[in-house]
Amino acid sequence: MKRHAGYGRTVIACVVTVFVAAASLSSCRRSVTPTGEPANGPAKVDIGKKDIGVRYDGKAILDGSITAGGAGFTAKVNVFRTGEAVSQAVLLEPRDKGGRVRLEARIVGGPESFACEADRRDRGPVVVRHVSGESRSGLNRAVYDRGRDWVLSVDAGPRAAVIPVRAEGDRKAYDIVAEGAEIVLRFRPRYYQVHRGLDFFEPWTYRIWPDPVAGWISWFAFRDEVTEEDIVRTADTLAETLLPFGYDLLQIDDGYQSGEGRPDLWLTANDKFPRGLGFLPGYIKSRGLRPGIWTNVAFKQADYAAEHQGWFVTDARGEPARGNWVEFSLDASVPEAVDAVVRPVYRGLRDMGWEYFKVDALRHLRYEGYNAHADHFRKAKRDLAGAFRSYVEAVREEVGRDVFVLGCWGIRPELVGLIDGCRVGTDGFSYAGLAQFNSWNNVVWRNDPDHIELDENRYRSTLVTSLTGAILLLTDKPELYRTEAGEPARRAAPVLWTVPGQVFDVDASRSGELGRVAAEVSGSGPRAFDASL
Known part of the structure; x- marks a missing residue:
């Protein structure tokens, strides 16, 4: 990644807490009406004797009044640039010594906007917050508009509150009140893309998956020994036990395929x-369930790779390069390779009726396949990250936007906008990831903390996953769900649709290391930027 402005390094011991308003599901459609890119520049600020107006992207985003003592107030507007990151600060101060200034205004954002915290507090515990419905928390000092990627906030100091008031068509409104010895109103455009360093985050081109993702995955239950009978028996059991509670996904994992590589396998x-x-x-x-399937980007047929050397990443000798976990790496910058190897797989699976796709070993394609053989791309004058992205672009084009695509495993910032969800860490449920990537969930994509076994030590994971609005997949032998051991899953239903209460990561120790993605050459275990357990 090229941009890293604003990353914090402080590690906070946090309690995962959820503030829940009325439980309602998002009604956002998947389609997006093209509106063009918002400018990476300051807003237009107009300040009169008693009023203030802020316009950005051709729309009024704030209108309100300013009051102070008899002498009035002063206003200073400054624009600061750190690299490509733009921060616009409006400083309001009373002319009277020891006086106070008050701002009362209405902020208007798009349909995906929400009230939140934009900056870490320096006092009191910092807890992870997610909200179902509209947030009325007294901690909110900002509004973030996901659709246009801007945040408008009040800096620490004065008392401030942001309260949602109503929706007007495709616009949402918030009342903001701030009062103190001074007020700093701060506007930051391209917030996640530039300030947070997510180059491929273009939320005006895609919507977050609008429904909860909850169900079952075969991996821990059956590993790669899974059979057709196992899946049939599980479908019958889920339909009778958990489907009434919203667990409607059944995803078969590794173990069904004839091999990994050629489409026919x-x-x-x-x-x-x-x-x-x-x-x-x-x-x-x-049985009333949605069928999901696992795939893998590894390619293991040496004879095929040798016959089509121009389609694969090559080593210093010009031969198809090998990498751990991925074996041979398809060069997705070659359209013929993608057309012959990638597209037929996902087109065929979609035609069969599969509706959820887990694409595995993506980290190994990027690290052991592409990064470890970066000279292949340099010599061919091809963009390495672009080639990696092209692989998943082909997957998305073949399966369509109306099905869920999960990228696995580890944080994949170069796939933002292409995948609906991301397994943020290694195998095993991650509590830590809920704090390390809390601000990504249902803004960038849907977080996947990994599947859950309902054993004595892990059943509590269902509750916290449901409340945070992350992906909730169970992975026990189906017979368990007919017993009392399945009760935690039933009590955790329904899985909520949430937005984060903060647009920063409570524990930034992982997301602050995203710049290392481009330099990793091994994905054999979690890296500094992947969620920890």
Whole structure:
């Protein structure tokens, strides 16, 4: 990543807490009406004797009044640039010595805007906050507009409150009141993209998945020994036990395929699936569930790679390069390679009826495949990160925007806008990730803290996952859900649709290291920027 302005390094021991307003699901549609890119520049600020107006992106985003003592107030507007990051500060001060100044205004944002905290407080415990519905927390001092990626906030110092008041068509309104010895109103455009360093974050081009994601995954239950009968039995059990509580996804993981690499190996199930891979989506749907499937970007046929050397990343000798976990790496900057190897897999699976796609080993393609052989891209004068992104762009184009795509595993900032969710850490449920990437959830994508086993030590994970609005996938043997051991999953329902209460990460120790993504050459374990357990 190229931009790193604003990353904090302080590690905070935090209690994961959730402030929940009325539980309502997002009604956002997946389609986005093109509106063009917002400017990475300051807003237009007009200040009169008693009033203030702020316009940005061709719209009024704040209108209000300013009051002070008999002598009035002074206003100073400054624009600061750190690299590409723009921060515009409006300083309001009373002319009377020892006086106070008061701002009463209305902020107007788009349909994806929400009240929040924009800056870390220097006093009191900092807790992770997520909100279902509109937030009326007294901690809010800002409004973030996701659709246009700007934040308007009041700096620490004066008393301040931001209260949602109403929605007007596709616009949402908030009343803001601030009073103190001085008031600093701060506007930051391209907040996540530039200030937070997410180069590919263009929220005006895509919407967050509008519904909760809850269900079951086969991995911990059956590993790669999973059979057709296991999936049929699980579908029957889920339909009777957990579907009434909103657990409607059944995702088959590793173990069904004939091999990893050529399209025919992915599209032809092994002998454990006698009725073929195409049988399962229909059966799963017949039980009222959504069928999901695991895939992997590894390529393991050496003869095929040798016959199509121009389609694969090569080593210093000009031969197809090998990497741990991924074996041979398809060069997705070559359209013919993508057309022959990637597109047929996902087109075929979508045609079968699969509706949820987990794409695994992406970190290994990037690190062991691409980064470790960066000279391949330099010599060919191809963009390495662009090639990596092209792989997943092809996946998205083939499956469409109406199905969920999960990137796995570890933080994948270069895939922002292409994947609907991201497994933020390694295998095993991550409590820490809920604080390390809290501000990403349902802003950048849906966080996946990994699947949950309902054993004595982990069943509490269902509650915190539900309240934070993250992906909630169970992974037990299905018979367990007919017993009392399945009760925590039922009590955690429904999984909420939330937005973060903060647009910063409570524990920034991981997201503050995103600049290292471009220099990693091994993904064999969690890296400094991946969520910890």
